Amino acid sequence: MTSVGTQHQFTIDLPAPWAREMMDGLLAAPFSPYRSDAELERLWEHAKRCVEDFPDEVRSELIRFGSRLSGRGALLLRGLPIADATLGPTPADWTVEALAKRTWETETFLLAVASVLGEVFAFARQHDGNVVQNVVPISADAYTQKGTGSKVFLQWHTEDAYDRLRADFVALLCVRSDPSAKTAIVHPDQVPVTPEHRKILMQPRFHIGVDPASGGSGRPEDGPMLPILGEDADGNLTIRLDTDQVCAVAGDIGAAEALEAFRRDIPSAARYLTLAAGDLLILDNYRTLHARTAYSPRFDGTDRWLQRVSITKDLQKSAEVRTRRLRVVDLDASLLG
Ligand SMILES: O=C(O)CCC(=O)C(=O)O
Numbered sequence: 542m543t544s545v546g547t548q549h550q551f552t553i554d555l556p557a558p559w560a561r562e563m564m565d566g567l568l569a570a571p572f573s574p575y576r577s578d579a580e581l582e583r584l585w586e587h588a589k590r591c592v593e594d595f596p597d598e599v600r601s602e603l604i605r606f607g608s609r610l611s612g613r614g615a616l617l618l619r620g621l622p623i624a625d626a627t628l629g630p631t632p633a634d635w636t637v638e639a640l641a642k643r644t645w646e647t648e649t650f651l652l653a654v655a656s657v658l659g660e661v662f663a664f665a666r667q668h669d670g671n672v673v674q675n676v677v678p679i680s681a682d683a684y685t686q687k688g689t690g691s692k693v694f695l696q697w698h699t700e701d702a703y704d705r706l707r708a709d710f711v712a713l714l715c716v717r718s719d720p721s722a723k724t725a726i727v728h729p730d731q732v733p734v735t736p737e738h739r740k741i742l743m744q745p746r747f748h749i750g751v752d753p754a755s756g757g758s759g760r761p762e763d764g765p766m767l768p769i770l771g772e773d774a775d776g777n778l779t780i781r782l783d784t785d786q787v788c789a790v791a792g793d794i795g796a797a798e799a800l801e802a803f804r805r806d807i808p809s810a811a812r813y814l815t816l817a818a819g820d821l822l823i824l825d826n827y828r829t830l831h832a833r834t835a836y837s838p839r840f841d842g843t844d845r846w847l848q849r850v851s852i853t854k855d856l857q858k859s860a861e862v863r864t865r866r867l868r869v870v871d872l873d874a875s876l877l878g
């Protein structure tokens with residue numbers, strides 16, 4: 542097994558014979574993640590048991606990444622064998638009805654990996670609360686700042702930057718690739734920042750906009766006042782930002798300058814990856830910004846297709862706002878900040 546890494550990101554190539562055998566075994570997984578919450582829970586239990594067969598190195602790297610001890614912001618597992626023919630056509634949108642799938646081996650693997658990092662969950666406002674979300678290009682969204690957009694650059698962001706219940710980790714499994722679409726990642730430590738700017742970016746001198754689906758206006762200036770950078774208990778830098786949905790507080794020239802300088806230096810500090818089918822990219826949502834380059838889907842069933850889950854280390858913190866479904870945070874705009 543080969544693994545290479547930097548202090549910011551780490552890549553593991555899954556051993557091919559093991560990965561093939563595991564995927565063959567998962568073909569028989571009897572539960573769908575899409576039909577009901579009860580069935581999803583059965584699949585979750587099943588996925589957790591699969592982790593017992595993971596190679597030691599994969600398991601221990603996942604545990605290390607999940608514990609945040611490594612300080613890294615991204616972990617890429619490569620080489621999951623995906624039989625393109627069994628996937629069926631890329632759906633035209635993410636609705637469950639569109640997923641004429643009969644086997645759920647990729648979803649099961651995604652959940653198995655997620656189970657080492659924490660608990661999967663979703664927001665009711667996104668993808669109808671699907672826990673496993675299918676990120677595909679949607680024709681009507683082509684020019685939007687959504688994961689389902691395509692023809693425009695999807696700006697640098699952490700997921701749900703304005704929300705205190707945002708995910709700790711986001712896992713993206715590429716099941717069908719488009720070589721022209723690149724996923725870009727950057728750790729805040731990689732972006733050069735002067736000590737003065739860093740101090741400013743750590744103060745609540747910025748607004749992060751709340752999208753209309755979450756009860757906000759979609760305008761950055763209406764969003765809560767928040768810092769962009771922070772520090773965790775170990776003194777490591779954390780980040781919450783969506784460069785499409787942020788502004789400095791009105792009249793705060795220092796904050797505006799610090800934000801502009803930071804934003805300007807992101808692209809050259811970033812790493813650009815073309816996700817291949819079978820690549821699973823796990824992002825620490827407190828330590829990595831991501832983005833996606835523009836690309837041109839054909840909308841003919843052969844387009845790029847990612848499956849994604851959001852993971853929290855502490856499902857309990859959203860207990861009060863999960864009143865309807867076990868893993869789905871209710872539509873509620875009272876949680877910002
Ligand atoms: O398409 C990608 O590579 C990333 C999409 C994205 O930002 C997401 O699904 O969170």
Ligand SMILES: [Fe+2]
Nearest residue numbers: 688698700831
């Ligand atoms: Fe994203």
